[in-house]
Amino acid sequence: MNGYAGSILRVNLTDKTVSKxxxxxxxxxxxxxxxxxxxxxxxxxxxxxxxPLGSQNKLIASSGPLSGLLxxxxxxxxxxxxxxxxxxxxxxxxxxxxTAELKYAGYDSIVVEGASxxxxxxxxxxxxxxxxxxxxxxxxxxxxxxxxxxEELGQGFQIATIGPAxxxxxxxxxxxxxxxxxxxxxxxxxxxxxxxxKAIAVRGTKGxxxxxxxxxxxxxxxxxRAIKANELLEGxxxxxxxxxxxxxxxxxxxxxxxxxxxxIEGYEAxxxxxxxxxxxxxxxxxxxxxMPCGKYGYSRKHGVYVEGPEYExxxxxxxxxxxxxxxxxxxxxxxxxxxGLDTISTGNAIGFAAECFEKGIIGTQETDxxxxxxxxxxxxxxxxxxxANREGIGDILAEGVRHAATQFGGDxxxxxxxIKGMEISGYESRGGATxxxxxxxCDVGGHHNRSWGITYDVQVGGSTISADKAAKVIExxxxxxxxxxxxxxxxxxxxxxFDLDQYAPILKAATGVDRTTEDLLRVSExxxxxxxxxxxxxxxxxxxxxxxxxxxxxxxxxxxxxTAGKRISRADVETLLDMYYxxxxxxxNGFPTAAKLAQLGLTELAGR
Amino acid sequence: xxLLADSAKCSGCRACLLAxxxxxxxxxxxxxxxxxxxxxYGENNPKKGALAIETQFPGPDIFKVRxxxxxxxxxxxxxxxxxxxxxxxxxxIVQEQCLGCDCLKxxxxxxExxxxxxxxxxxxxxxxxCGQCAAVCGVDALSIVKA
Numbered sequence: 001m002n003g004y005a006g007s008i009l010r011v012n013l014t015d016k017t018v019s020k021x022x023x024x025x026x027x028x029x030x031x032x033x034x035x036x037x038x039x040x041x042x043x044x045x046x047x048x049x050x051x052p053l054g055s056q057n058k059l060i061a062s063s064g065p066l067s068g069l070l071x072x073x074x075x076x077x078x079x080x081x082x083x084x085x086x087x088x089x090x091x092x093x094x095x096x097x098x099t100a101e102l103k104y105a106g107y108d109s110i111v112v113e114g115a116s117x118x119x120x121x122x123x124x125x126x127x128x129x130x131x132x133x134x135x136x137x138x139x140x141x142x143x144x145x146x147x148x149x150x151e152e153l154g155q156g157f158q159i160a161t162i163g164p165a166x167x168x169x170x171x172x173x174x175x176x177x178x179x180x181x182x183x184x185x186x187x188x189x190x191x192x193x194x195x196x197x198k199a200i201a202v203r204g205t206k207g208x209x210x211x212x213x214x215x216x217x218x219x220x221x222x223x224x225r226a227i228k229a230n231e232l233l234e235g236x237x238x239x240x241x242x243x244x245x246x247x248x249x250x251x252x253x254x255x256x257x258x259x260x261x262x263x264i265e266g267y268e269a270x271x272x273x274x275x276x277x278x279x280x281x282x283x284x285x286x287x288x289x290x291m292p293c294g295k296y297g298y299s300r301k302h303g304v305y306v307e308g309p310e311y312e313x314x315x316x317x318x319x320x321x322x323x324x325x326x327x328x329x330x331x332x333x334x335x336x337x338x339x340g341l342d343t344i345s346t347g348n349a350i351g352f353a354a355e356c357f358e359k360g361i362i363g364t365q366e367t368d369x370x371x372x373x374x375x376x377x378x379x380x381x382x383x384x385x386x387x388a389n390r391e392g393i394g395d396i397l398a399e400g401v402r403h404a405a406t407q408f409g410g411d412x413x414x415x416x417x418x419i420k421g422m423e424i425s426g427y428e429s430r431g432g433a434t435x436x437x438x439x440x441x442c443d444v445g446g447h448h449n450r451s452w453g454i455t456y457d458v459q460v461g462g463s464t465i466s467a468d469k470a471a472k473v474i475e476x477x478x479x480x481x482x483x484x485x486x487x488x489x490x491x492x493x494x495x496x497x498f499d500l501d502q503y504a505p506i507l508k509a510a511t512g513v514d515r516t517t518e519d520l521l522r523v524s525e526x527x528x529x530x531x532x533x534x535x536x537x538x539x540x541x542x543x544x545x546x547x548x549x550x551x552x553x554x555x556x557x558x559x560x561x562x563t564a565g566k567r568i569s570r571a572d573v574e575t576l577l578d579m580y581y582x583x584x585x586x587x588x589n590g591f592p593t594a595a596k597l598a599q600l601g602l603t604e605l606a607g608r
Numbered sequence: 609x610x611l612l613a614d615s616a617k618c619s620g621c622r623a624c625l626l627a628x629x630x631x632x633x634x635x636x637x638x639x640x641x642x643x644x645x646x647x648x649y650g651e652n653n654p655k656k657g658a659l660a661i662e663t664q665f666p667g668p669d670i671f672k673v674r675x676x677x678x679x680x681x682x683x684x685x686x687x688x689x690x691x692x693x694x695x696x697x698x699x700x701i702v703q704e705q706c707l708g709c710d711c712l713k714x715x716x717x718x719x720e721x722x723x724x725x726x727x728x729x730x731x732x733x734x735x736x737x738c739g740q741c742a743a744v745c746g747v748d749a750l751s752i753v754k755a
Contacts, residue, residue, distance in 0.1 A: 069652045070623070070630045070744070097622075104653065150665045179666040205726070207629070207653030217630060217650065224623070224744040237747070282670070283747060285621035290746020292619040296666070305666070 002211040003511035014114030034064035035484035038080025052084035053194040062109040064487020068100035073489035075287035086421035090186030095286035096178030098158040104204025121199035134198035141338035142176035163340025166193030170398040172345035180307020211512030232496040240293035241311040242272035252563030255320040258351035262428040263561025301327040315426030316347025322374030339388035348423035361410040414551040419446035431563030432457030451476035470579035478524040543589040613673035617749035624741035625657035658735040676735035682714035706731040
């Protein structure tokens with residue numbers, strides 16, 4: 001099957017059986033691959049009401065049709081499951097090398113079903129697939145196990161692991177790969193831990209067929225040449241996403257002390273140049289990527305290597321907890337990397353705990369005598385360990401801030417910075433209505449990467465409430481996740497202005513299926529509506545209320561910085577939602593209308 | 609002329625391995641450098657490239673790139689005398705004359721360990737200095753230089 005490996009690998013961990021089935025070309029055409037394939041399998045196979053930590057949930061790892069081909073940054077794997085953090089849809093994306101290797105082994109997707117009673121890892125070497133004992137590795141860190149398995153099996157194996165956080169069922173445990181790459185959000189690592197799956201190791205030696213190899217060669221070279229000639233390339237590669245650290249403070253969107261403010265005094269200490277000077281060893285790229293964002297480095301102060309910190313980690317484990325030391329931030333990053341914690345949810349949760357502590361809602365009795373103060377590195381490191389090991393207050397925070405607020409009490413629910421149960425990521429949004437709406441309507445909860453609307457706010461003015469902003473969010477929610485379905489990284493397009501229309505032609509040369517960019521964006525819209533249906537199906541009473549942001553949005557003015565004083569009123573929040581639903585073709589409760597479902601060919605699937 | 613790799617710049621992306629295979633793998637003139645590849649074959653399979661990136665997870669010197677330096681040791685030892693040199697000094701394996709993978713004296717003697725084999729092919733292959741690897745390297749770690 002041109003462009004694809006053509007096969008789905010199913011692994012049942014309850015009875016340790018393995019089976020392979022052909023990838024249905026109709027499903028591939030309707031949903032492309034990657035996140036689309038994951039959403040389709042989740043919706044059609046995981047029964048309604050399944051316990052996310054139970055054996056009925058499935059963990060679906062999918063490459064896309066571009067993964068492993070000579071296409072810039074064709075490196076992305078999607079991990080999809082029912083989320084233990086939110087109870088709804090979870091999809092986390094990871095770069096590195098494994099998605100390509102999976103296709104070379106002959107599989108587009110791995111569907112992990114059931115659950116093992118004892119720790120296991122999945123071994124894939126082309127056609128040879130085994131469920132192997134992982135007891136010796138259980139309890140060890142993500143990077144430690146990746147190193148050990150590479151030494152045991154060979155450096156050519158590409159490996160995904162979970163750490164103690166996943167084993168301990170922390171609700172925002174992540175899946176680790178290639179040292180510093182993570183499928184971070186929504187508890188995909190938690191589900192892997194619930195299945196007692198410690199690692200997945202893949203090696204493949206096969207090639208991926210393409211439909212028109214002459215045209216494919218030509219387009220591939222053209223794409224790489226265009227990136228190499230791009231005038232933004234050098235600046236991008238120098239700093240990676242850390243270039244956003246200072247910028248976010250300058251525009252007032254940098255999460256500061258549990259999103260109380262949009263800028264932190266002394267933010268220059270976290271600038272990309274400081275990171276370069278303090279930590280940097282070399283650039284580290286994902287598969288086939290000519291514009292590496294990974295900055296591999298070393299902290300002499302703490303004696304640890306870290307890939308990063310990248311922007312989100314600098315935001316949530318830096319500004320959001322008041323931590324202004326680059327090496328301490330690197331160490332916090334390293335701890336989360338080894339323990340297998342999503343740095344975004346972890347930094348958000350610690351910031352929440354710190355604000356509760358500051359306000360006297362919790363005290364040293366609840367925190368086992370740790371003074372969780374802003375910028376106190378030792379306290380922050382201790383909190384990370386407590387969360388990963390579910391100790392004391394860590395056991396409450398491990399459930400997520402929505403739950404923690406119910407336990408801490410007071411008015412903490414108003415500043416538990418979550419949407420749909422997922423901790424909000426690195427953009428304080430009271431100064432940016434597009435970004436706020438992006439967070440409210442993101443398909444997995446409070447995450448930014450579907451619609452990075454903040455640049456539009458900076459361009460047209462953050463406080464405006466307009467239908468244009470709703471339109472922009474929808475446009476981005478189709479363009480950005482398209483990459484997740486293609487199995488390639490969106491950074492060439494997002495960060496250095498690579499032409500989006502280049503992808504449809506090379507996809508055609510690879511798969512033989514003729515589609516325009518518009519056709520591909522319809523696939524994105526189809527996936528978006530399907531996952532919206534999933535939330536309605538799985539969560540009793542789901543609807544408009546679940547798209548609302550925390551009450552801090554309208555209650556608390558931004559305390560300092562360029563957006564000081566800003567709030568977005570409850571009335572404006574509702575207006576933004578109305579505009580969004582209308583343009584999406586959803587009813588006033590945010591449910592896709594019959595007409596919209598018919599337009600997208602989802603009527604039959606919706607009926608299940 | 610030969611392919612020079614600056615390992616200090618390598619980011620480990622492997623686009624080079626992939627480009628090499630996409631433009632050369634399985635070509636009937638594989639290894640013959642002076643003819644243009646017509647693009648009708650090739651494979652998206654980095655295991656069929658003609659250079660190598662060594663990784664030791666993830667260590668400070670994490671990406672060591674090995675390329676053919678066109679030293680000629682393979683040509684000297686070849687019992688079938690099927691590794692000629694073109695006008696640019698590039699050695700290439702004439703696939704039809706090669707004794708096949710039962711011989712592999714070239715691979716044994718190669719000081720860079722950059723003579724490659726794969727179960728799909730009867731003869732080994734090596735770098736033909738086509739330059740496609742350098743064309744896709746985003747960090748300029750590869751270049752074609754005069755000896």
